[in-house]
Amino acid sequence: MTLISVVGTGNMGQAIAALVTQSGHSLEVISSADTDKAVTGDVVVLAVPYSALAGIVEARGASLAGKIVVDITNPVNFETFDSLVVPADSSAASDLAHSLPDSRVLKAFNTNFAGTLASGKVGHLTTTVLIAGDDTAAKTVLSDVVTAAGLTAIDAGTLKRARELEALGFLQISLAAAEKFSWVGGFGIVA
Amino acid sequence: MTLISVVGTGNMGQAIAALVTQSGHSLEVISSADTDKAVTGDVVVLAVPYSALAGIVEARGASLAGKIVVDITNPVNFETFDSLVVPADSSAASDLAHSLPDSRVLKAFNTNFAGTLASGKVGHLTTTVLIAGDDTAAKTVLSDVVTAAGLTAIDAGTLKRARELEALGFLQISLAAAEKFSWVGGFGIVA
Numbered sequence: 105m106t107l108i109s110v111v112g113t114g115n116m117g118q119a120i121a122a123l124v125t126q127s128g129h130s131l132e133v134i135s136s137a138d139t140d141k142a143v144t145g146d147v148v149v150l151a152v153p154y155s156a157l158a159g160i161v162e163a164r165g166a167s168l169a170g171k172i173v174v175d176i177t178n179p180v181n182f183e184t185f186d187s188l189v190v191p192a193d194s195s196a197a198s199d200l201a202h203s204l205p206d207s208r209v210l211k212a213f214n215t216n217f218a219g220t221l222a223s224g225k226v227g228h229l230t231t232t233v234l235i236a237g238d239d240t241a242a243k244t245v246l247s248d249v250v251t252a253a254g255l256t257a258i259d260a261g262t263l264k265r266a267r268e269l270e271a272l273g274f275l276q277i278s279l280a281a282a283e284k285f286s287w288v289g290g291f292g293i294v295a
Numbered sequence: 296m297t298l299i300s301v302v303g304t305g306n307m308g309q310a311i312a313a314l315v316t317q318s319g320h321s322l323e324v325i326s327s328a329d330t331d332k333a334v335t336g337d338v339v340v341l342a343v344p345y346s347a348l349a350g351i352v353e354a355r356g357a358s359l360a361g362k363i364v365v366d367i368t369n370p371v372n373f374e375t376f377d378s379l380v381v382p383a384d385s386s387a388a389s390d391l392a393h394s395l396p397d398s399r400v401l402k403a404f405n406t407n408f409a410g411t412l413a414s415g416k417v418g419h420l421t422t423t424v425l426i427a428g429d430d431t432a433a434k435t436v437l438s439d440v441v442t443a444a445g446l447t448a449i450d451a452g453t454l455k456r457a458r459e460l461e462a463l464g465f466l467q468i469s470l471a472a473a474e475k476f477s478w479v480g481g482f483g484i485v486a
Contacts, residue, residue, distance in 0.1 A: 186455060187455075191383075192384035229485065259473075260466070260475075265466065268463070271459040279451065290485060291483070292420070292484070294480035294481060
C-alpha cells in the first residue's frame with residue numbers, strides 16, 4: 105500500500121486522484137494553494153501547470169527529498185502555441201530534477217488527456233501511461249499504481265526521454281486544439 | 296492524377312509505393328542508387344535513411360526545384376539510441392528545407408511503421424499519416440493521395456512541427472526496439 109499525494113485539484117489532479125482511488129492505494133489530495141499543508145505521500149504527483157512548478161520547488165523543495173515526485177506538465181508556450189518554453193535540449197522534468205536533486209523525479213501522465221485517464225480508454229484502447237525516469241524502482245512503484253487502476257503503464261526510458269514525451273504532449277494538445285481529434289481521443293497505444 | 300516518385304526501395308519505400316498504387320495516382324519508383332535516372336514526379340518521396348539525404352541533395356537538388364519533396368526520415372543516433380543527430384532546436388525536415396529552398400518540403404510518414412502503412416491499420420485503427428509543412432497546397436496534394444489509399448491524413452501544422460514528429464518517431468522506434476509494443480503497433484490515432 106503506497107500513499108500517493110496529488111498536489112493540484114484541476115482536471116488532471118481530479119483524474120489522477122480518481123485513478124489512485126481506483127487502484128486501491130492510499131490517496132491524499134492537496135490544493136496547490138495549501139502551501140502550509142504538509143505533503144506526506146511516498147509518491148507526490150505535481151498535478152499543476154508548468155508555470156506553478158517553480159513556486160512548489162521554492163515552497164516544498166526540502167520536504168520532497170527522498171520522495172518520488174511525478175511531473176505531469178506540458179510546458180507549452182500558450183501565447184504562441186508554437187513552441188515549448190523549456191530549452192530545446194532539455195525538458196520540464198529534467199529541469200525539475202535539477203531543482204530537486206534529492207527527489208526521485210519521474211515524468212508521467214503528460215501524454216494523457218484528463219478524460220482518457222478518467223475513463224481508462226482512448227477510443228477502444230486501454231489508456232496507456234508513459235513513464236520516464238532514471239530511478240527504475242520509482243518507475244515500478246508508479247507503474248503498479250497505474251496498472252492496479254486498470255490502465256496500462258509503459259516504461260518509456262530514462263528521464264532524458266521526457267523531452268520526447270513533452271514533444272508528444274505538445275503535439276497532441278496542438279492537434280486537439282486544432283480539432284484534428286477530440287480531447288478524449290488522440291494518441292492511443294496499440295500493442 | 297498526380298505522379299508520385301518514390302526514391303528508395305527499402306521497407307518504407309515499398310510500403311509507400313504500394314500506398315500510391317492503392318490510391319490510384321501514378322507511381323514512379325527509383326532506387327536511391329540510380330542517381331542517373333531523372334525524377335519526374337510532381338511529388339517526390341525521399342524514402343531513404345536520414346544519412347542518405349545529403350547525398351540526394353547534392354546529386355538531385357537542382358532537379359527537385361518546384362516539386363513537393365517529402366522527408367520521411369527519423370534522424371536517430373543508432374549508435375547510442377539515446378538522441379537524434381539533428382540539433383535539438385531543428386529537425387531533419389527543416390534542415391532539408393534549408394538545403395532545398397526552391398522545393399516544397401513536407402514531413403510525413405516518419406511516425407508510421409512500414410507494416411502499418413502496408414496494412415492500413417494500427418490494431419483496429421485506420422493508420423493515420425501526420426503531415427507537417429509550410430505549403431498548405433502541397434499538404435493537400437499529399438493528403439489526397441493518402442486518403443485515396445484508404446488511410447487517414449492529418450495536417451500536423453507548419454514545418455516547425457517536424458521537430459515534434461521526429462521526437463514522436465524516435466520515441467516510437469525506441470519503444471518498439473525495447474519490445475514495449477510491436478512493429479505493427481505503436482501510436483495509433485483515435486478521433
